[in-house]
Amino acid sequence: MINFGQRLFVAGCLLAGCLGTTRADNGSVDMLVAKGLSLEQQLDPRAALEVFREAAEARPEDAFIQQKIAQQLSDASFLEPDILVRHRLISEALQYAQRAVELDPNSAVARLSLSVLYGKLSVESGLRTKIKYARLIRQNAETALELEPDYAWACHVLGRWHVEISQLGMTRRAIINLVFGGLPEASLAEGIRMLEEAVRLDGDDVGHWVELGFAYQLAERNEQARFCWEQALALPSTRIYDPAAKQRATLALAETDED
Secondary structure, eight states, rough: OOOOOHHHHHHHHHHHHOOOOOOOOHHHHHHHHHHHHHHHHTTOHHHHHHHHHHHHHOOOOHHHHHHHHHHHHHHHTTTOOOHHHHHHHHHHOOOOOOOHHOOOTOOOHHHHHHHHHHHHTTTOOOOOHHHHHHHHHHHHHHHHHHHOTTOOHHHHHHHHHHHHHTOOOEEEHHHHHHHHHOOOOOHHHHHHHHHHHHHHHHOOHHHHHHHHHHHHHHOOOHHHHHHHHHHHHHHOHHHHHHHHHHHHHHHHHHHHHHH
């Protein structure tokens, strides 16, 4: 979904195209970016990726474009069934996100892109790498939230981090503490608080409601969990991840009905 800032950017690009510009190259790049954002909104990351790559060739030092390439690669990986191709796409996305942060260290979106991509890479990593990435996920998500305190997705990522880390068993946590130097403290309560904040900031996003529901379920707050999943199912799907999130919510509701 294109947020308010992106809508302004698109409008500016279109206006520049209508009025003309003294720098034709910049004007054409702006139009490419506008096209890429439109394709992103149409949930076509592969097509958007090609457009943003073309824009990056003309404007390689633009952090916004670098982050957009990272985002399309990440989204395209979600649609990719081949595990090796998926890993390649995510690894490439990480390089672009890192470049975006180098170009603009104060970009909350670029910082959060790093968190999300480290999370995706950790799924298929060994324990040592998982622990390394877990630290980087939290570090970059916290930085993103410091840069943009009302960033719903930074709250979401931090919330999920707390929920998942808090569920590590005592044996695994002891091994992590002994061999790998431990992890920052995490709690289910803090995870719930952060996910509640994500919902408060952006209540139209399916993913926030679904993850908050699962966090409530872990806390044995089952009626609240059901409410969250029902809310998620009532919302339109606006991101490529939403149908899968809704499927998880549907299955969770069915399981609670059987209890």
